[in-house]
Amino acid sequence: MGFVDESEASLVALYGSSCWLMTGLEIEAGLYKSVERRTPSSGWLALATFERACDVYDDGSVYVIDAPGHMPGHVMLVVRVKIQDTEGPDDFIILSGDCFHHSALLGDSKLTGRPPFSKRTMHEDQYQAFDTIQRTAELTKQPNIWVIRAHDAKVAQAIGTDEKGESLGLPSLQDWQKNGWKDDQGS
Numbered sequence: 001m002g003f004v005d006e007s008e009a010s011l012v013a014l015y016g017s018s019c020w021l022m023t024g025l026e027i028e029a030g031l032y033k034s035v036e037r038r039t040p041s042s043g044w045l046a047l048a049t050f051e052r053a054c055d056v057y058d059d060g061s062v063y064v065i066d067a068p069g070h071m072p073g074h075v076m077l078v079v080r081v082k083i084q085d086t087e088g089p090d091d092f093i094i095l096s097g098d099c100f101h102h103s104a105l106l107g108d109s110k111l112t113g114r115p116p117f118s119k120r121t122m123h124e125d126q127y128q129a130f131d132t133i134q135r136t137a138e139l140t141k142q143p144n145i146w147v148i149r150a151h152d153a154k155v156a157q158a159i160g161t162d163e164k165g166e167s168l169g170l171p172s173l174q175d176w177q178k179n180g181w182k183d184d185q186g187s
Contacts, residue, residue: 078093078094089142091145091146093176098149
């Protein structure tokens with residue numbers, strides 16, 4: 001297709017066999033095979049099972065975790081939703097994005113489609129993806145951490161839906177443990 005000035009593009013989105021930029025120009029699929037990885041100004045820190053995390057506000061409330069494997073630049077978001085009044089760990093929710101696509105993978109990451117058992121894998125780097133899935137699976141074992149994957153209809157069911165099956169909106173997530181939402185979802 002045509003020449004695209006990379007300095008003007010602020011978002012690359014894959015759609016079907018094409019790649020679109022916020023400028024609206026269509027470019028050849030596969031042109032952007034990597035994402036520039038920058039070191040946060042405050043540097044990387046280890047967080048739980050991951051070596052590369054960034055404390056967004058420098059207060060422990062929100063972290064971005066480098067979660068490689070699925071696609072270049074894939075990240076997860078960790079949000080502290082409740083500070084415990086008594087001694088004990090705070091409660092966190094991890095928005096894992098496309099780190100895993102079915103909760104069964106948290107039990108055995110080798111269940112994901114991969115060569116030679118499958119002609120394709122949905123991950124850009126299957127070995128890094130397996131490692132990220134295994135690290136995420138370890139976090140699901142923590143009683144104070146709820147890992148939520150993208151595309152999971154069970155989350156809406158756990159939180160609550162109306163008679164049409166539509167989500168009731170964005171609830172307060174502070175009481176997810178008391179409400180049993182992690183148990184209802186299965187991760």
